[in-house]
Amino acid sequence: MPKKTDTRDRVLKTAAALFRSQGYHATGLNQVLAEGGAPKGSLYFHFPGGKEQLAVESLQLSGGELCEQLKQVRSLDEVVELLGKRLVESDFQDGCPIATVALDAANESEQIRQACDSAYISWERVIADHLEQQGIKDSRALATTILAAIEGALLLARTRKDLAPLRQVGQHLTLLIQKER
């Protein structure tokens, strides 16, 4: 018999994938339970705070996973490669794991807004750490611009179903990093 924590993990992973690709409002709790193989009515047992709690934990999970991946990369090219691969392998459904919910739900829930913001801040810090190791002084400011440009590139690439915007942005950001060194 599967353990209680298995069901919770499965539901959370399923929810994270759905929120990531289609946003908060398009994701129904019944869809999460069905795709997660969890019995109807079990959601509030595992997530007493309901959909909002599920979204917050999904954002923390997705945000944390990408944060760990960003820590491992050695260059901006590798970031572009990693994100491009995710886009192509998901048929351009998986761009930024936070952006869809940030845009369609952060306005109406302060908890969700803070979870989105925390993910962005954590990525920005990792980027700033990488830049600092390269001897860049104003690493935090440049990290903000790198994060923003990559976020926008993921949005354009996803909408266009084409990696070109992501690759183009990668080239210009490399120039900008060289200039700041």
Place this chain on the structure above:
Amino acid sequence: MPKKTDTRDRVLKTAAALFRSQGYHATGLNQVLAEGGAPKGSLYFHFPGGKEQLAVESLQLSGGELCEQLKQVRSLDEVVELLGKRLVESDFQDGCPIATVALDAANESEQIRQACDSAYISWERVIADHLEQQGIKDSRALATTILAAIEGALLLARTRKDLAPLRQVGQHLTLLIQKER
């Protein structure tokens, strides 16, 4: 008695505002009709293609309006100023008028995806035209990066409820433009 076109225009403008701030899925047709002051059941009379048609026309309307505004600006600073003002005046609800729907609905409707993509392409062209007038050779490539960085900055600023990311990105983009001149 209001003309037929008045009702249609009002419904479309209301829908465009709702899609822009909360996305496709959070926007219910009853909400659009109620806020647009149109009788229940009149939606399919004006928009036989239903919600999808309403979204496509809303994206065309919002995309066209911003395109005209972008044609009027004389510098990147003015773009940052214009978009920052929209964010602040809407309590950080109105960022990019296309992005929320692009992320939460373009995957499921090819018509919506194309309407989003067309808006981005039209803005990119206007930016490229501005750059070309400044004597920049590879204006199209730089326009892609400027658009992406501003889109990401709007996303971060909206999530953070703070204009700082937009201002920071504006400064780095100005550097990048000077470098390409």
